[in-house]
Amino acid sequence: MEDTYWDAAHEALSRERLEALQVDRLRETVRRAGRSPFYRERLKGLRPEDIRSLQDVSHLPFTTKQDLRDAYPYGFLCVDRDQLVRLHVSSGTTGQATAVFYTRHDLETWADLMARCLYMTGARPGDTFQNLTGYGLFTGGLGFHYGAERLGMLTIPSGAGNSKRQIQLMKDFQTTVLHIIPSYALRLMDVMQELGVDPKRDLSLRIAYLGAEPYSEEVRSRVEAFYGVKVFNSYGLSEMNGPGVAFECQAQNGMHIWEDAYLVEVVNPDTLEPVAEGQMGELVLTTLTRHGMPLLRYRTKDLTRILPGDCPCGRPHRRLDRIQGRSDDMFILKGVNIFPIQVEQVLMGIPEVGNNYRIVLDRQDNVDTMTVEVEVTDRIFVEDMRHLQRIRNRITKELKSELLVTPGVTLVEPHSLPKNEGKAVRLIDRRKM
Ligand code: ADP
Ligand code: K
Ligand code: ZN
Known part of the structure; x- marks a missing residue:
């Protein structure tokens, strides 16, 4: 038991207890959200006590990327400015940037969620973790960084690019665990081939986390075969902290979305009605533990579905299928x-x-x-x-x-x-x- 879970109290509880926790946290989130200028206006009339079951989420307003832009920079803030210790700005792949704020509590819970993800895949103290993603405003860098340190891995903040030095670091410190975006994993493969480096012979890699952009099962297979690693899919977005929202377990079959921290809905993007169980739709998320900037029913634009059935690992947190892309990618x-x-x-x-x-x-x-x-x-x-x-x-x-x-x-x-x-x-x- 101790060896399986990072946080057994939140990973190994029953579905009933998980849902009861969600209702309590949703009520608390509505209370907190009501302190921001944006939600004070949107929630008018709705009181936290009106949240009695998970179905009551349907009374809450949706939040869109455009709402975040319109309220930029502080319109979603629910705490005094002196409570904040960090901000990230979304990389703005599809338009104007938006800001996300974190209190100390928010950074703590985020690092803990990340550590939970990494531990679930088999990473342990004694592993050497190399983080080959951009640091700075991109949440993938610092998000994984603090999670890996929290778990207790020797963490190398190597950042993106400079492939020769990356390979040297992997050799010198016997890196075992990588975080890398899929397109860079493919590119680094070419560099290694050019340099005559065979990871299975020359390196000590065993785990790689790939995420931040859509990729196919075929890319997973290529990366696993070339580097000699198990690849785990990693999903997150700045608006929901960053990485650590949903992550694959050792079954490598869909990403457990941490439902004690995020309330999940999948809706038809045109009608905003929930889709039938297991059907493809737009992922809508509500934060359940955030203080600085709670978000209600945030429309991610990401298209996916909830995989039917239980996971062999026994965690009650439901699994997301591979993200097919954003509705704007189509x-x-x-x-x-x-x-x-x-x-x-x-x-x-x-x-x-x-x-x-x-x-x-x-x-x-x-x-x-x-x-x-x-x-x-x-x-x-x-x-x-x-x-x-x-x-x-x-x-x-x-x-x-x-x-x-x-x-x-x-x-x-x-x-x-x-x-x-x-x-x-x-x-x-x-x-x-
Ligand atoms: P931006 O929105 O500017 O790209 P983010 O870093 O917040 O900034 O990007 C989050 C988005 O990245 C998600 O909404 C999703 O579209 C994409 N994404 C993240 N992880 C994955 C993944 N594992 N598979 C597919 N897409 C992903
Ligand atoms: K991304
Ligand atoms: Zn599982």
Whole structure:
């Protein structure tokens, strides 16, 4: 028991006790939220005592990213300014930034949630943890950092980039656990191959946490096979602290969302009504333990579903399926709805495909076109035209059967597509330019 759980009181309780705790915490959250200018206005008339069951969450207002922008910077604050010890600003992948504030209590509970995630995957004191994500305003850096220290791992705050030094650090300190965003994990793979480093032979890695952007099961397989690690999916967003919202356990089958800290809803993004159990929809989250800036029914725009059934690990916290993307990532081509992740899934399942690709949308003579630019692996002779033609045909055929439209496919040499610091830019939409 002690060895299985970081926080048995919150990880190993019954579903009934968990839900009772949620109701208490929801009531307390409504009380706290009512102190902010934003919710004082939105909650008018609704009293904390009106929350008697989990169903009563339906009486609460939704909160959107736009609400956070409009109330920037302090409109959501529920405590005096002197109670705050940290702020993060969302990286603003899709528009103007928003701020999130933390009290000391909020940082403590966040670090504890993170430690819980890492411990669940088998990380222990004695492990060396290398954090290869950006520090600074991106919550992935400091979020994992404090969780790893809380657990008691030797923590290397190496940050993103500088791949040669990363590899050197892994060697010198026998790094066993990594946190890395998926696109960088793929890129670092190329660098290691160029340098003749074989992680299974030369390094001591055993666990890698991948998250912060959508990636497919095929990328997980590639990373696991190359680095010789188990990959655990990690989900979070700045508005909900950052990482540590949902995390995979050793069953590696969906991410337990910590329901003692977050109240989960999955809704139809058009009607905002709850979807049927197990159906895909927009994830909506309410913070249950936050003091500085509680958020009620925050619309994440992330599309996922609750996986049906219990997890073999026995935790009562329900599991989220892999995030398919944000509703704003979806694009429409010739009337067909497409998520970039569908393209990735096809590409990464084909062995001759390298570790980088991008999708270019354009408009020619008023017709929308889609071209997928694909790096081939080092192992392909780029002079072998017939082989290349076969690969191209296979990619085209598999994409067509997945997407139901036929994209153009351009094969390019290894390492020739632009690389990004931070999250990958996989979709270039020139139709509106
Ligand atoms: P920004 O919104 O500016 O990108 P965040 O760092 O808060 O800043 O990003 C959170 C978002 O990242 C989530 O809402 C989700 O879209 C994406 N994300 C985080 N973790 C994952 C994951 N494991 N799989 C897919 N997408 C993820
Ligand atoms: K992110
Ligand atoms: Zn589990």
